[in-house]
Structure formats: C-alpha cells, structure tokens
Amino acid sequence: PAADASSAAFPAAARRARLICLASRDDTASAPRRWSRGAGGSEADAEVLEVTRKRGDCYGCGVALQTDFPSVSGYVPKDEYATKAHHRQLDGMMLCARCSDLSHGRMVNAVAGQGGARLQTGLITPAQLREQLCSIREKKALVVKVVDATDFHGSFLNRVRDVVGGNPILLVLTKVDLLPKDTDLDALEDWVYHEVVTIRRLTLAGVACVSSRKNVGVKKAVGAMFAERKGRDVYVLGAANVGKSTFIRAALKAMREEGNFGVPAKRLPTASAMPGTTLGVIPLRAFEGKGVLYDTPGVFLHHRLNSILSGTDIKRFGLGASLKRFEPRPRVGDETEDRACGFEGLSLLWGPLLRVDVVDASRDARLVFFGPKGMRVTVVETASLPDARALEMKADAERERRRAARTALEEDAEGGGGAESSSNAAPLAAAAAAAGRAASAAMEDEMLRVPSSSVGVVSGDGFEDPEGDDDDAFIQRLVREVSVATEASDEDAGLALRDLSVSGMNGWLRVTRSSRRGACSMRVRVLGPRGLEVFDREPMPVT
Helix, strand or coil: CCCCCHHHHCHHHHHHHHHHHECCCCCCCCCCCCCCCCCCCCCCCCCCECCCCCCCEECCCCCECECCCCCCCCECCHHHHHHHHHCCCCCCCECCHHHHHHHCCCCCCCECCHHHCCCCCCCECHHHHHHCCHHHHHCCEEEEEEEEHHHCCCCCCCCCHHHHCCCCEEEEEECHHHCCCCCCHHHHHHHHHHHHHHHCCCCCCEEEECECCCCECHHHHHHHHHHHHCCCEEEEEEECCCCHHHHHHHHHHHHHHCCCCCCCCCCCCCCCCCCCCCCCCEEECCCCCCCCEEECCCECCCCCHHHHCCHHHHHHHCCCCCEEEECCCCCCCCCCCCCCCCCCCEEEEECCCEEEEEEEECCCEEEEEEEECCCCEEEEEHHHCCCHHHHHHHHHHHHHHHHHHHHHHHHHHHHHCCCCCCCCCHHHHHHHHHHHHHHHHHHHHHCCEEECCCCCCEECCEECCCCCCCCEEECCEEEEEEEEEECCCCCCCCCEEEEEEECCCCEEEEEEECCCCCCEEEEEEEEECCCCCEEEECCCCCC
C-alpha cells in the first residue's frame, strides 16, 4: 500500500495512530455513549480506519491529500487528483473539500478532542499538530507569535520558548477591531509590554496591534517583520483560532500594495472561525530572494472555551464577534430599585455556559461584562439555583463511571494483545479496536457533558431544570474563586479593580467600584464546564 505521508512528520504519533487504525471491520463492540452536540453524530464508529495519504498537500490547510473518505480532511475527487498528478500540479495546487466548506462558513472539525469529538477516522490529534512545530527551535528564524486581543491570557502560550528556542519573537495582537471602538491602541500596547516583559519576563523583538479584517496596523506589523527578519525564514504561530491565517492573508496583501508583486495573491491559507483550520505547515514565497513565510497549525489548548465547544455551539453563541459592554444592576426579575446590599447573594448567568456567584460584596462593588452579544447576562437569586458543590459531586460521579468503563476497555486491549500467534490477526485487531475505544473514552472524559435531564445543569438560553428533556448540556463546576479588596483611592486611581478573563470565550468579567470613597470588596465564584480556565489579571485598558 502507499506510504502514509503523515508518518514522516510525526513518527511516534503515527505509529500509535496506525495501531488504532487497524481495527477490524467485524468488531461491533460499542464504546460508552458520548453526550455532545454537533460533534459528528450521536456515537462515533467503533472502528477507526486507516486513511492513506497521497503526494501533495492542500494549499488551504496544509494536510496531505487523500481520495478515499469525503468527510475527512484532505479529500479531493479521484479524477481531479489524477488530472493534477498527470500534469505534475500536486504541490500547492489543490484545495480539499473541507477547506471549501470552511470557506463557505460551514464548521467542519478535523481535530480529535475539539468540542468533545472522539477519535474517528481521519481526525488528527493535538499531539500530531504540536509535533510539526518541534523543528522551529533548531532553525534560525523569526517567530511571529499571534495572540488574540479578546483572549490575551487564554491564547498567550506561556511556554513558547520550549517550541521556538532562542529565536526572536515579534508579538502580533490580532482582532483589536473586536474591542470597543474607543480603545486606545497605544495604551493597549503598553499594557501588553507590561504583561509580557515585566510579568512573564519574555523578551520581545516588538509588539504590533492589528486588525487583519479592517487593515489596521498591518503595515506596521509587516514593517517590523521585515526589520527583524534579516534574511531568515518567518514562522507565524499561536494557539488555535487566534487569527494566524487571516493575519498572513492581510500581510501578503500589504506586501503587494508596497510593490512586492511576487507575493502570492491566489491559493492562500484558508481562514475560518473553526478552531483547527490549519493542519500542516504551509510554505509561502512571500519574500524577494532568501526566506520563506510559514503558516503553522494552531496549538490546541484544552482550557479554552472554543476548544470545549463544538463548531455548532461556537457559531450559535457568536464567539469571535465584536465585544459588547454590559453593566447589570443588582436587581432580580421585575425589581425597579437596586438592592441595598448590592450584588451579595446574587448570581449572574452568562449565557448558557457560565455562572457567577457573588458570595459577598460591599455595596459599591459592581460587575461589568465584556463579551459576545449572544452571551446574555441574567441576574437571579443564588438561593434559587442548585448548590454548586452538588453539581460537582454529580460531575465527579459521572466521571468515575466513565473511568471505570475506560479501564475495562484497556484491560480488554491488554488481554487481546497477549496473543502470540501471528497467523491469526483477529486477536490483534480486536485489541487495536479496544485500544482505540479506550483512547476515545479518555478524550471524552476531558469534555464531560451529560443529559440535561439531570438536575442543575444549564441548557438552552438560560438556567433550567428540565424534566424528560433528552438534549445534552454542560455540568457546571467551580472554575475559580476570586476575592478583590481595595481601600479608598484618590482621584487618579481608576474605578476598574480586576479582570476575570474567561479562556477562549473572547470576553471577560470586570470587578469595578462605583465610588472612590471608602473600602470596596467582592468575592465571586465562577462556575463553568470542566477544563475551563479563568485568569485573574490587571484590567485591560478597555472601557
């Protein structure tokens, strides 16, 4: 059979994947049910079939081409592939079906674990994507690190030096057009320098604030890139869905406008709202003479909300849209006056995913939400909601059940792998199938979702306690508890105290004070899906 083109790029991962791919078609044992919406069907196949990759890569996502599975990344029709092969036009000349769908706004997943997607035929693992970046540290190159302005802490990649070594880093802050229109970009750039250089002690070659879609700051970023490149290759990297490919397309356009007519204008990397759009390293001849510009796969971060959600939910909640500022009042239902005790004892439901419990607060403590318009905020009595600890216990019990099922699958795999006979492949195939299902269950365990008929989950557009509803939803658990306290301040001090940035949501919650007189304090608990992270940071200069 034809050689697997992915084996050379990530040999260890390919060997593991190949073991799983050899599952027998006759094996019909079922894996534990996956409660997730929009992630590829009600249940994944018990088998994971091998995808034979051919010569040539998709110019949109960088994945090796294949002609066998229309629903798998890299697919092109056999007749089209044969025609291109005959004319020797395979390298950077074909667009796979998935990239075509993404270009038309469809949310097509290709990464195992995204939105709880289990390992299926053709899905690429996050480890395989990361392994393609390992060679950067061995090269002399300029690294353009792309960070999402609306999710700075969640998309930052703190251990970037492990990937790029000692190569210089130019930090590009993208999507600044999604911030409020009156945002001071110079103040934002100073804030970034403080966060990166002073707090994280990461040396930078420069910082550029960019809106790739509205062409803001792109020429400045390109100028900084040319000044620091010095004939070297340039690698654009960052977390998944931060806007790397969109930035590259905007940068190439800016280069053409400056007179570099050799820059490619067609067959550019695909840009979409789906995390994991780029699956391979894509070389682009963007410079005159020596040096290549590389687009790279996004680093998959499990703690980001847009990694926990499926593509359907990302689109439904409008993640990645312009941020809207909303300041709720301490009122419940039809109340027309603010409560004398402020927000103490109240909970704020941020869309169907997040819950913010205000445990105690001074009267002048306030909350301001910066987030997508589709994530509405509702104020309710904390006493009217299920106990947070009870929700965690329910989630833990469900997880233990799944772990037990996974352990049984692993034991089946070990038992089947002990067969010595090479003449009979059935035991080995059964063991491979069991190993594949065990790996799928392990991935599923990271993205726990259960039927919303369970008491105390959030589903739909608000908080509900449904009866007999078979839809699925997240079980919320405590993500972070934060206490904020400050004394009386002078006129020069701002009213913003702290930001609680929700990783991957493209938004944050701000604790503020309504007056500079007297002390101000608030203690909040943020509940959300398991695996989510919330970062406590100094306020971003956004009002």
